[in-house]
Amino acid sequence: MSPLAWLMLLLLSACGSAKEVVDMRDAPSARPHETLNAAVWMQLSAEYEASAIQAYNTALDHLSSALADSSWSAIPNATAHERKPPAIIVDVDETVLDNSPFEARMIRGDTVYNRPAWNAWVEERKAEAVPGALRFLNAAAELGVTVFYVTNRSSDLDAATTDNLRSEGFPLPEGPDQVLTRGERDEWTGDKATRRDHVATDYRVLFLAGDDLNDFVSTEDLSTEERSDLVVRYEDFWGERWIMLPNPTYGSWERTINREAEARYRSDRIRAKIGALRAED
Numbered sequence: 001m002s003p004l005a006w007l008m009l010l011l012l013s014a015c016g017s018a019k020e021v022v023d024m025r026d027a028p029s030a031r032p033h034e035t036l037n038a039a040v041w042m043q044l045s046a047e048y049e050a051s052a053i054q055a056y057n058t059a060l061d062h063l064s065s066a067l068a069d070s071s072w073s074a075i076p077n078a079t080a081h082e083r084k085p086p087a088i089i090v091d092v093d094e095t096v097l098d099n100s101p102f103e104a105r106m107i108r109g110d111t112v113y114n115r116p117a118w119n120a121w122v123e124e125r126k127a128e129a130v131p132g133a134l135r136f137l138n139a140a141a142e143l144g145v146t147v148f149y150v151t152n153r154s155s156d157l158d159a160a161t162t163d164n165l166r167s168e169g170f171p172l173p174e175g176p177d178q179v180l181t182r183g184e185r186d187e188w189t190g191d192k193a194t195r196r197d198h199v200a201t202d203y204r205v206l207f208l209a210g211d212d213l214n215d216f217v218s219t220e221d222l223s224t225e226e227r228s229d230l231v232v233r234y235e236d237f238w239g240e241r242w243i244m245l246p247n248p249t250y251g252s253w254e255r256t257i258n259r260e261a262e263a264r265y266r267s268d269r270i271r272a273k274i275g276a277l278r279a280e281d
């Protein structure tokens with residue numbers, strides 16, 4: 001190849017790279033959805049899968065000692081629980097059922113959570129089991145432990161939720177109600193404390209599992225700092241009787257940041273998050 005031909009080739013490839021950069025800047029992906037990275041991590045990373053399995057394996061490791069020790073309870077300050085039959089309380093979304101396809105729809109449609117879209121997804125009954133959840137809960141059920149699913153899905157979604165849990169193979173026999181939805185009773189609000197107390201009236205609760213601090217303690221109106229203080233206060237519970245699943249896509253942690261920054265609209269919420277970050281500068 002002549003030196004002139006080399007020069008032409010070089011110029012052409014340089015033009016090609018420059019065009020590529022311009023094309024990428026013009027593409028819709030230049031303004032990614034706020035939950036893109038979190039949703040991709042939950043849906044595609046081996047690290048998420050391993051984290052979920054690790055969480056449930058931790059619970060499985062403690063199952064026999066929890067059953068054998070009648071003083072063991074996952075409800076702080078529980079009393080008179082020693083002779084009650086054993087139970088486990090789990091949250092549903094992002095604890096035992098994986099809704100990442102719903103999140104993917106929101107990202108592809110460049111929209112955010114809204115009730116009609118969510119209800120439509122739940123009614124499809126297509127959510128799959130979170131890794132590790134079936135193994136742990138079925139092992140517990142075989143040992144005579146009753147599993148309660150305490151969810152902030154609204155009560156009109158109770159039947160779809162029950163069907164989806166059963167079709168995925170979760171222990172949920174016919175009989176007393178084990179799917180406790182928000183609003184099913186007047187006092188069953190978004191704060192799950194009343195439903196935990198309801199279960200603890202008749203059962204010794206061995207474990208709580210969830211992806212949100214609200215699945216373990218009441219967090220309403222608490223600040224980001226107060227939520228952190230609560231985590232530390234119950235330091236000995238984590239990884240023993242309280243099992244936290246990873247969920248970086250949404251949760252009360254995010255609502256707290258938005259509330260503190262009075263961020264209502266999407267653009268405000270992104271600014272609120274950037275503003276809330278610690279950069280030490």
Ligand SMILES: [Mg+2]
Nearest residue numbers: 091093094211
């Ligand atoms: Mg959840």
